[in-house]
Amino acid sequence: MFSRSTGVKPERGGAEVAPLPPNRLIFLSELIIITDMDLKQEPVITISDVSFDYRSGDSVSRGVSSVGLTIMRGEFVVLLGRNGSGKSTLAKLLNGFLLPDRGSIEVLGINTADDDKIFELRSKVGMVFQNPDNQMVASIIEDDLAFGPENLGVPADEIRRRVDRALEIVGMTEYALRTPNKLSGGQKQRVAIAAVLAMEPEILILDESTAMLDPKGRGEVLETIRRLNREEGITVILITHYMDETTEADRIVVMDDGRILQMGVPHQIFSDRALIERAGLELPVATKAAHLLREKGLKIPAVLTDEELAEAVCRLS
Numbered sequence: 001m002f003s004r005s006t007g008v009k010p011e012r013g014g015a016e017v018a019p020l021p022p023n024r025l026i027f028l029s030e031l032i033i034i035t036d037m038d039l040k041q042e043p044v045i046t047i048s049d050v051s052f053d054y055r056s057g058d059s060v061s062r063g064v065s066s067v068g069l070t071i072m073r074g075e076f077v078v079l080l081g082r083n084g085s086g087k088s089t090l091a092k093l094l095n096g097f098l099l100p101d102r103g104s105i106e107v108l109g110i111n112t113a114d115d116d117k118i119f120e121l122r123s124k125v126g127m128v129f130q131n132p133d134n135q136m137v138a139s140i141i142e143d144d145l146a147f148g149p150e151n152l153g154v155p156a157d158e159i160r161r162r163v164d165r166a167l168e169i170v171g172m173t174e175y176a177l178r179t180p181n182k183l184s185g186g187q188k189q190r191v192a193i194a195a196v197l198a199m200e201p202e203i204l205i206l207d208e209s210t211a212m213l214d215p216k217g218r219g220e221v222l223e224t225i226r227r228l229n230r231e232e233g234i235t236v237i238l239i240t241h242y243m244d245e246t247t248e249a250d251r252i253v254v255m256d257d258g259r260i261l262q263m264g265v266p267h268q269i270f271s272d273r274a275l276i277e278r279a280g281l282e283l284p285v286a287t288k289a290a291h292l293l294r295e296k297g298l299k300i301p302a303v304l305t306d307e308e309l310a311e312a313v314c315r316l317s
Contacts, residue, residue, distance in 0.1 A: 044203060044235055045071040045094060050103035051258075052089060063089035063098070065258040071237070073202075076229045078246040079239045080269075081255035082280035087239045090255070091207050094237070095125050108202060123152060126196030130208040132188040133180075141191055142167070142176040145198045152199070159198075166197040169232070170224050186217025190224055197228075203235045204228060210240065218242070243270075243284040247304040254279050271302050 052063040064086040071077055079087040092098045093105055096112045105112045110121045138144040145163045167173045170190040180188055189209055210218040222245055229236045246252055252269045254261045256279045270287050286309040293300045303309045
């Protein structure tokens with residue numbers, strides 16, 4: 001799992017070696033240097049020139065066209081684009097729900113077109129959809145979480161451990177024996193995420209998972225997603241229409257008409273107003289406010305979050 005990095009080897013004659021930065025380890029037997037960044041240099045998804053069209057009789061509509069993308073382990077990637085841009089199609093291709101018409105997709109070393117490994121693929125790549133009610137299969141929450149592992153033949157004691165841990169991670173332990181029908185929208189979506197976590201996936205794909213939630217519910221789900229990425233090391237792919245949900249991503253992929261228009265860090269993407277207009281997107285609220293203040297002559301830097309905007313305004317005085 002660990003990648004090799006070209007570290008500084010001591011030269012003969014006792015030349016002094018520069019001290020190592022924090023968060024580095026050395027295995028002296030091979031002088032392998034491992035960093036936090038190295039862990040994100042391992043590709044977990046490789047999309048190679050992929051195209052897919054939807055067909056109904058003689059009618060053909062584009063899903064995605066000539067898409068190429070590599071996602072690294074532990075990345076938090078956001079797919080952005082207007083309706084029909086290809087985001088959800090790409091997500092379904094990653095999980096093997098759809099198969100490419102052209103090109104190939106490899107996820108955790110598995111070709112998504114390999115029928116013999118489709119169940120292994122779907123146990124490693126969890127998907128959470130817009131409506132959590134569509135993903136619930138049991139009348140008791142802990143039974144709902146146990147459903148997936150039971151179908152994989154996981155032993156009962158291991159299922160118990162997975163269910164308890166998944167509920168703890170999403171902050172829903174006290175609701176284990178309750179019915180989903182009495183939960184709020186945000187709580188239901190957290191249970192849906194927990195049900196996916198019980199499968200112990202390495203990749204989590206969320207397709208408009210906050211679209212039906214109020215601001216409080218959205219906040220609960222987003223905090224859960226961020227914690228899973230930071231603390232559990234799960235690779236996260238988030239599809240959303242809410243620009244404010246993108247600001248903490250490692251990378252944003254902007255799509256339109258089935259193609260990738262641009263990729264980059266949030267500051268890079270949202271500083272390109274021509275790109276945002278072309279893709280039919282909006283700026284995050286704080287970014288838009290900062291732009292309006294600059295038009296009024298105030299020296300406000302480019303910002304992404306409310307906190308950054310408040311700090312910039314305070315500096316004016």
